[in-house]
Amino acid sequence: MRICTWNINSVRLRLPLVLKLLDEYRPDVLCLQETKVVDDSFPTAEFRDRGYVHIQIHGMKSYNGVAIISRLPLEGGDVKHWCEKQDCRHVLATLPGGIEVHNLYVPAGGDVPDPAVNDKFAHKLRFLDEMRDWFPANRSKDKPMVLVGDLNIAPLEHDVWSHKQLLDVVSHTPVEVEKLTALQDSLSWVDAVRRFVPANQKLYTWWSYRAADWEASDRGRRLDHIWVTPPLAGSLTGYQVLREARGWEPKPSDHVPVMVDLAV
């Protein structure tokens, strides 16, 4: 089973790129974030035509929005709300074999890494705390689960182009990393991609639009993640981070697809 996650930054604008991904890499399950579209306007037909007939969407106007698009049957589709907001940052569904997929879009957190003066950063930290509490209270680490999405945090030193220069930059500050790690530890989640890429090797999934030449400067961050619970860890057989997709024409997302293969 191949599971892919991609922050698409408008699914309607980049629909041709999404279809290219499906045609060339044939994931069984595609999880999108930042779809930026209400459910009624989601381009469902184009996915159905390609055999992706099982779709769980949770979108809103302009911002955020998540979707699970699958060739395999989905059951028990649901959404969760965090921080007393209905802002479309989470959708979940169950795959054959009882594998529960959680697709998440963690708040970006604004620019100033101080919750006292920046409400967006405070929201991000609260969101992480709520997830850290929710998963162990409602799920067991013995349940086969996959958590994917744009977590908007690059936790490891080599998940960013310069650990030192990004210590004060939202996405790599110690307080965010600590909270993401606490969430990971809460159900013994395994960082699937880092099972294949050693922690001392640079690995990025996002490059800013603001760079004059993203490829030459290569100032990336690993913000997009795939985690699995312990029962699935032994089934991981491969991964791909589609760096090339950062250059896909005509208009690439600033994030690239991340996928893993599971022998289930």
Added chain:
DNA sequence: ATGTCAATAAATTATTGA
């Protein structure tokens, strides 16, 4: 390091969020 995108509401240009 403050550069670029995308969506929206309003009317070719500003705002907001990332």
